[in-house]
Amino acid sequence: MRFWLLDRICSYEPNKELTAVKNVSLAEDYLGDHFPGFPVLPGVFMLEAATQAGAWLVRLSEDYAHSVVVLHEARAVKYADFVTAGRTLTMRVEQTKIDERFVNLKFQGDVEGRVSVTGRLVLERYNLADSDPTQQGLDDRMIARLRDSESLLTRGVG
Secondary structure, three states, rough: OOOOOOOOOEEEEEOOOEEEEEEOOOOOHHOOOOOOOOOOHHHHHHHHHHHHHHHHHHHHHOOOOOEEEEEEEEEEEOOOOOOOOOOOOEEEEEEEEEEEEEEEEEEEEEEEEEEEEEEEEEEEEEOOHHOOOHHHHHHHHHHHHHHHHHHHHOOOOO
């Protein structure tokens, strides 16, 4: 993952749901261009926040069984309201189906109780060593980094 959009995981129930927050700050570079005079979180970043929340639900539920959790498909995404600078997007993801490789989720992002975005995601999870056993070391390093990051995101949860 190149950058973190989530600031904190508020709660999670393994294999069921996770709630996280994204604080939108004027200090974020992309807000200067999106849009000048009316800085809002781009819709694609709302979708990314949902994807990251879903990925954390998978990781925490499966005790980091997979080094890679990526968006496979986004369905029925609906944007209902802007998320302006200075606001907090609360993203809730709920697992609806799971199989050997894919996890289906529905998500909703709210700002102060008002719906901003909803939709469904299909996340794919795997290890690099599944297709190339020489990549086991990289899988292990990626998982170790994610485990280290967990404590930053889950402070106060539990």
